[in-house]
Amino acid sequence: MEQFKGKSRLPSFAIPKRYELDLVPDLSGCKFGGSVRISVDVVSDTRFIVLNSAALSIDSQSVRFRSPQSWFQELSPSEVVLVEEDEILVLGFDEVLPIGEGVLAIAFAGTLNDQMKGFYRSTYEHNGEKKNMAVTQFEPADARRCFPCWDEPAMKASFKITLVVPTELVALSNMPVTEEKVDGLVKTLYFQESPIMSSYLVAIVVGLFDYVEAVTPDGINVRVYCQVGKSDQGKFALDVAVKSLNLYKGYFAEPYALPKLDMVAIPDFAAGAMENYGLVTYRETALLYDARHSAASSKQGVAITVAHELAHQWFGNLVTMEWWTHLWLNEGFATWMSYLAVDSIFPEWNIWTQFLDDSTSGLRLDALAESHPIEVDINHASEIDEIFDDISYSKGAAVIRMLQSYLGASCFQRSLASYIKRYAFSNAKTEDLWAVLEEESGEPVKMLMNSWTKQKGYPVVSLTLKSQVLEFDQTHFLADGSSGDGQWIVPLTLCCSSYNAQKKFLLKTKYDKLDILELLGSPSGKASLFGENSQGIAGGSWIKFNVDQTGFYRVKYDVELAAALINAVKSKQLSATDRYGLLEDSFALCMACKQTLSSLLSLLDAYREELEYTVLSHIITISYKVISVAADAIPGLLDDIKRFFIGILQVHAQKLGWESRDGESHLDVMLRGELLIALAKFGHDITHNEAVRRFEAFLNDRNTLLLPPDTRKAAYVAIMQTVTISNKSGYESLLRIYRETDESQEKVRILGSLASCPDPEIVLEALNFLLTTEVRNQDAVYGLGGVSRNGRETAWKWLKENWEYISKTWAGSLLTSFISSIVSPFSSDEKAEEIESFFSSRITPSITRTLKQSIERVKINSKWRESIRNDHSLGEVVKELSHK
Ligand code: BES
Ligand code: ZN
Numbered sequence: 001m002e003q004f005k006g007k008s009r010l011p012s013f014a015i016p017k018r019y020e021l022d023l024v025p026d027l028s029g030c031k032f033g034g035s036v037r038i039s040v041d042v043v044s045d046t047r048f049i050v051l052n053s054a055a056l057s058i059d060s061q062s063v064r065f066r067s068p069q070s071w072f073q074e075l076s077p078s079e080v081v082l083v084e085e086d087e088i089l090v091l092g093f094d095e096v097l098p099i100g101e102g103v104l105a106i107a108f109a110g111t112l113n114d115q116m117k118g119f120y121r122s123t124y125e126h127n128g129e130k131k132n133m134a135v136t137q138f139e140p141a142d143a144r145r146c147f148p149c150w151d152e153p154a155m156k157a158s159f160k161i162t163l164v165v166p167t168e169l170v171a172l173s174n175m176p177v178t179e180e181k182v183d184g185l186v187k188t189l190y191f192q193e194s195p196i197m198s199s200y201l202v203a204i205v206v207g208l209f210d211y212v213e214a215v216t217p218d219g220i221n222v223r224v225y226c227q228v229g230k231s232d233q234g235k236f237a238l239d240v241a242v243k244s245l246n247l248y249k250g251y252f253a254e255p256y257a258l259p260k261l262d263m264v265a266i267p268d269f270a271a272g273a274m275e276n277y278g279l280v281t282y283r284e285t286a287l288l289y290d291a292r293h294s295a296a297s298s299k300q301g302v303a304i305t306v307a308h309e310l311a312h313q314w315f316g317n318l319v320t321m322e323w324w325t326h327l328w329l330n331e332g333f334a335t336w337m338s339y340l341a342v343d344s345i346f347p348e349w350n351i352w353t354q355f356l357d358d359s360t361s362g363l364r365l366d367a368l369a370e371s372h373p374i375e376v377d378i379n380h381a382s383e384i385d386e387i388f389d390d391i392s393y394s395k396g397a398a399v400i401r402m403l404q405s406y407l408g409a410s411c412f413q414r415s416l417a418s419y420i421k422r423y424a425f426s427n428a429k430t431e432d433l434w435a436v437l438e439e440e441s442g443e444p445v446k447m448l449m450n451s452w453t454k455q456k457g458y459p460v461v462s463l464t465l466k467s468q469v470l471e472f473d474q475t476h477f478l479a480d481g482s483s484g485d486g487q488w489i490v491p492l493t494l495c496c497s498s499y500n501a502q503k504k505f506l507l508k509t510k511y512d513k514l515d516i517l518e519l520l521g522s523p524s525g526k527a528s529l530f531g532e533n534s535q536g537i538a539g540g541s542w543i544k545f546n547v548d549q550t551g552f553y554r555v556k557y558d559v560e561l562a563a564a565l566i567n568a569v570k571s572k573q574l575s576a577t578d579r580y581g582l583l584e585d586s587f588a589l590c591m592a593c594k595q596t597l598s599s600l601l602s603l604l605d606a607y608r609e610e611l612e613y614t615v616l617s618h619i620i621t622i623s624y625k626v627i628s629v630a631a632d633a634i635p636g637l638l639d640d641i642k643r644f645f646i647g648i649l650q651v652h653a654q655k656l657g658w659e660s661r662d663g664e665s666h667l668d669v670m671l672r673g674e675l676l677i678a679l680a681k682f683g684h685d686i687t688h689n690e691a692v693r694r695f696e697a698f699l700n701d702r703n704t705l706l707l708p709p710d711t712r713k714a715a716y717v718a719i720m721q722t723v724t725i726s727n728k729s730g731y732e733s734l735l736r737i738y739r740e741t742d743e744s745q746e747k748v749r750i751l752g753s754l755a756s757c758p759d760p761e762i763v764l765e766a767l768n769f770l771l772t773t774e775v776r777n778q779d780a781v782y783g784l785g786g787v788s789r790n791g792r793e794t795a796w797k798w799l800k801e802n803w804e805y806i807s808k809t810w811a812g813s814l815l816t817s818f819i820s821s822i823v824s825p826f827s828s829d830e831k832a833e834e835i836e837s838f839f840s841s842r843i844t845p846s847i848t849r850t851l852k853q854s855i856e857r858v859k860i861n862s863k864w865r866e867s868i869r870n871d872h873s874l875g876e877v878v879k880e881l882s883h884k
Helices: 231-252 296-312 324-345 351-366 391-407 409-423 430-441 445-453 516-520 523-530 559-570 576-591 597-605 613-633 635-656 666-681 685-700 709-721 729-740 744-754 760-770 777-785 789-809 812-823 829-840 845-869 874-882
Strands: 014-026 031-042 048-052 057-066 079-083 088-092 100-111 118-126 129-137 158-166 170-173 177-183 186-191 204-207 210-215 221-226 260-266 279-283 319-321 426-428 459-466 469-477 490-496 502-507 511-515 543-545 554-557
Touching (some): 014 048, 057 079, 158 204, 210 231, 221 231, 231 296, 296 324, 324 351, 324 391, 351 391, 351 576, 351 613, 391 409, 391 430, 391 490, 430 445, 459 490, 543 559, 554 559, 554 576, 576 597, 576 845, 597 613, 597 635, 597 874, 613 845, 635 874, 666 709, 685 709, 685 729, 744 777, 760 789, 789 812
Parallel strands (some): 319 426, 459 554
Antiparallel strands (some): 048 088, 057 100, 129 204, 158 186, 459 469, 469 511, 490 502
């Protein structure tokens, strides 16, 4: 017995092959009963069977083991022990079990919980009446809360599910229904047996729904289920789903493995979406799109989410990671593939340029000392949740992109198809993928990629040009300005003065140098770069490294190379991705105190004629950070810095206006929303007055064309800028809209605006509102993101006072987002200490990583703030730039 405790994996003397699972959910009583018969293969001598179970009451008397040798003689265990802390059920028999196949039968019961994990209850309204639905969310390790099982990704088995539910309800599972028996008020649904799959992908949904459907050219029935009366809002996702399925079938040279695909909008949902095999579940905001009420950014979000979850049907569901250490194989690939699919369906969205925001999130997190390698040890189920982070998703996707661009798109696709074929209905590790890629490409993929997935962090490559020799120096980049001890094999790319002159090579050591002549291969190239007889770089020439930002590293140029690139930006010679990259690397170097804020602002000044959505959107992101730290460091210059950013942004805002125009591009629509929000936050008068006027019109008529969904959040934020505790009417109007609407996207917009008010007393009211029953637990996170700078202290005090309740009510990433959103904006060492000391007695394994990362961010902000105070040319530069 004792020997099974405290282990990270189940013992492997019995392996599950097939589950027959019967469940009877009681929606009004919020409980369920069930029984399971599991065919297992006993592969070595044992008296014990050990499987997972959590929060279930097991009927000990019901447990039986039958083997073909003793078909009529059923064995009952003499010991049935639930080890709560390890979430295992240990069955001890008096005799050694016969080797070979046997069937384990167990009856059990459980509660439909409110935690959005395991088998849980979600609520909705139908004809004014509050109703319950029953939903499962098993990833990463919560199938064990619904039925006893071998709850590990490598323990694949087939599932034959039977549900007994009220006759009027829709009940869905991974496979189609083969038979339905109605018996008065209840019906029994028999689902077809599934192919072998991992337990975390099993799913059940029971409730009232409408649906829309389509059939793929291969005859696969695809449906989108949503709340009764809203099925029109499922049409967009349905279309994306059908197109994605087709695309992936071609890309992987392997058809979708199941006979149907259902996608369901769930009103209470912890993540954004979940790729259950054949039954994908979503938050409403991630699946539903309504042309009248949804913003263009929501439309894009739906497309990306659907494409992501459907990529998992191959990468994840058909071929599954062997253990959670390889989670990134699932999430990194699905993220990368979603861009591939969306780019093909909506080429006009320039989605690969937008992908850089994903890479940037990876680069930001991975620059912390408290980051972790892509392949991370997992020793306990409670550690899995925290690795669904920007390392597994964004860095994962970015290193895939880096490898793809190094090996070439067609070689990469061929290798992936053969990987999928080789490991279909099975499991794989990271090195299995490298092996296939190495075979197909003949390149040293394993050696190259180990340096990216087995150690945390990434390099900054510093470049100096001395006497026509380029010198490289890679160091482990850390956001606080120090350097780590990592070293990488860096697939470097560069181009000289034109995208036609590109080179690539592997930087394998810390230092390296290259003769520019060798690099360009011809004396004429040299001449064009340097000019005749010149030592330095010629006017008009430039060298850009990390071409199109496909590499996961940063570049630091020497003064001369940097100046040449600024000219290239001004003379519009760089691609949008390279303009983005140059700016982002400069910004990161500036935060790490390796470059002054004045030089960053001068670089930004070169972007006055920028037109690309993603680049402008990134300028906005950077402006928020700069303004926030400037407010702490140099309050006297704050107004001028704001004026500088307003100057860059308002030209575009003026051009785009507030209303939609026929035929305008998706990217312009998204840009308009972001620009107006930024201008509203910076207190731009014209924007504010216009927002007030349009908001009034919207209050009188929710269908007014004066305030389309894409500009609504900007109006809400603008309104909140002038609300005070003694004049709350704007705040109250927003609450009224919140209460009247049944659109989740509208509710989210409002929640994200309320706490942006500069009056701390209003911030407190907004935060308290998040804890009321009017806000679903899944949505509180939206309210935390928008807290104004003036509201920081209030929010921190509020978090401390409510921590006990919050830590009991939320879990996983929903809980950690309370910490990261409220803690990270501070910028002083004293605050970091105060935060550390508050949590020292409240720390738990599930918040440890996020807490350390958030405190590290506060310390980084603090250093940055100090360095800005010491930037003596800043005042002059800001004055000059802000009056242009
Ligand atoms: N497998 C995840 C869902 C998940 C996340 C389960 C965390 C358990 C813990 C799913 O495929 C996913 O990645 N969803 C994303 C959406 C996607 C578009 C990035 C999400 O939920 O944010
Ligand atoms: Zn995913």
